[in-house]
Amino acid sequence: MVAKDGLPFRVFCTSEDMKNLFAAKGNNYKLPSSPNTIELIVMNYGMTLKMKMKEDLLKLKNEDYSLLTGILDWRAFFGSMSSESCVQVLKEKLSEFDLSLDKDIVGITTDGASVMKKVGRLIEPLLQLCYAHGVQLGITDVIYKKTVQSNPEEEFEDPELNTNRSAEEKEVLGDNPDNYDGLYFSLPIRQVYLATEYQMIISKLRKCVKLFKNSPTKNDMLQIYIQQEFGKTIQLVLDCKTRWSSLCNMISTYNSVKQCVAKTLVDLSLSSNPEYFFTDEEHAVLIDLENTLQPVKLAVEVLCR
Numbered sequence: 297m298v299a300k301d302g303l304p305f306r307v308f309c310t311s312e313d314m315k316n317l318f319a320a321k322g323n324n325y326k327l328p329s330s331p332n333t334i335e336l337i338v339m340n341y342g343m344t345l346k347m348k349m350k351e352d353l354l355k356l357k358n359e360d361y362s363l364l365t366g367i368l369d370w371r372a373f374f375g376s377m378s379s380e381s382c383v384q385v386l387k388e389k390l391s392e393f394d395l396s397l398d399k400d401i402v403g404i405t406t407d408g409a410s411v412m413k414k415v416g417r418l419i420e421p422l423l424q425l426c427y428a429h430g431v432q433l434g435i436t437d438v439i440y441k442k443t444v445q446s447n448p449e450e451e452f453e454d455p456e457l458n459t460n461r462s463a464e465e466k467e468v469l470g471d472n473p474d475n476y477d478g479l480y481f482s483l484p485i486r487q488v489y490l491a492t493e494y495q496m497i498i499s500k501l502r503k504c505v506k507l508f509k510n511s512p513t514k515n516d517m518l519q520i521y522i523q524q525e526f527g528k529t530i531q532l533v534l535d536c537k538t539r540w541s542s543l544c545n546m547i548s549t550y551n552s553v554k555q556c557v558a559k560t561l562v563d564l565s566l567s568s569n570p571e572y573f574f575t576d577e578e579h580a581v582l583i584d585l586e587n588t589l590q591p592v593k594l595a596v597e598v599l600c601r
Contacts, residue, residue, distance in 0.1 A: 298338050305331035305338075350393050357400060379414035386415075397421065428599040431592060494585070497578050498543070501550060504557065504572045505532045517563055521556035532557075541596065544589035547582050554579065 297303040308314050308327050318325045328334050377385075386404075387397045395401065403422040406412035407429045416423025508515045509532060522530050533549045535542040550557065554574070561567045574582075 299342075305334045308334050346392075353393055353395060357395075377411070379411045379418060382411065382415050383418050386419075428596045431596050431599070494581070497574075497581050500571065500574070500578070501546065501582070502534065504574075505534050505546060505550065507566075507572060508532055508557075508560075509534060514560070514564065518553075518556060518560040521559050522553055525556060526553075541589075541593050544586065544593050547586045548590065551579075551582055551586055 298305065309329055309331055315327055318327050328337070383397075390397055390401070398420045401421045403424055404416070404419070405424045405426050406415065408425050413423070413425075508518050515531075518532075519529050522528075530549065530553055532553070533542065533546045535546040558567065561569075561572055566572050
């Protein structure tokens with residue numbers, strides 16, 4: 297509960313329900329009264345798991361197995377971090393399990409950030425960019441349009457994006473990409489916005505979802521119709537900007553209960569409000585989007601297994 301759900305240690309000491317759960321028949325376990333004691337129990341158990349993992353990895357090493365590690369979402373870093381620092385942190389973390397980045401690891405998987413690409417050039421193992429991450433970026437490129445707007449005041453430290461180096465620069469720096477590290481180039485800024493057809497419809501859908509999610513009373517009215525039609529409650533889903541798949545979830549959930557939503561809007565006297573009412577053409581666009589996103593979402597989920 298602490299490691300997976302982020303439950304504070306003090307909850308185990310203050311919650312009567314938690315105490316009763318652990319003291320239920322068959323358990324008869326009395327929780328410690330001090331959060332520090334519970335923390336010590338958790339940390340000791342963590343060390344036990346770490347030692348077991350080290351034993352399992354050592355067994356694999358003795359059997360001449362090579363390992364593949366993924367550092368996409370491996371751990372969170374706050375602030376900026378250079379590729380050299382990332383390599384050093386990776387080596388230190390692997391050393392805690394008696395593993396060598398150069399000798400025991402044959403490959404790593406990362407996202408497509410430039411700093412991670414340079415990490416791949418700095419280490420011995422092979423670098424494999426994450427397919428699932430690439431699919432998500434591809435979906436963004438298809439659904440979203442890009443405009444290029446020049447901004448001479450903005451500078452980026454990304455040598456791979458510069459394709460207009462002068463002959464003098466090429467002569468001095470050569471073809472080695474490492475020679476370009478630390479150089480600054482003035483690059484255009486890409487602004488991403490939804491295509492006009494999708495922008496209006498998806499914005500309207502978000503507003504409609506928020507209408508029910510932000511009002512328990514309105515949501516209760518909606519759930520009455522959903523319960524009558526499906527025999528269970530189905531909550532509308534609001535998408536998250538950092539995960540494109542949540543857009544698919546939002547659209548598919550709405551499409552499945554759109555008749556119930558329409559009935560509820562009638563009860564709320566909002567059926568003629570253009571901010572919430574969807575035309576047949578707009579419903580057709582939402583169905584097309586769902587049919588387009590569902591197969592790709594399935595492919596990404598399979599890749600992430």
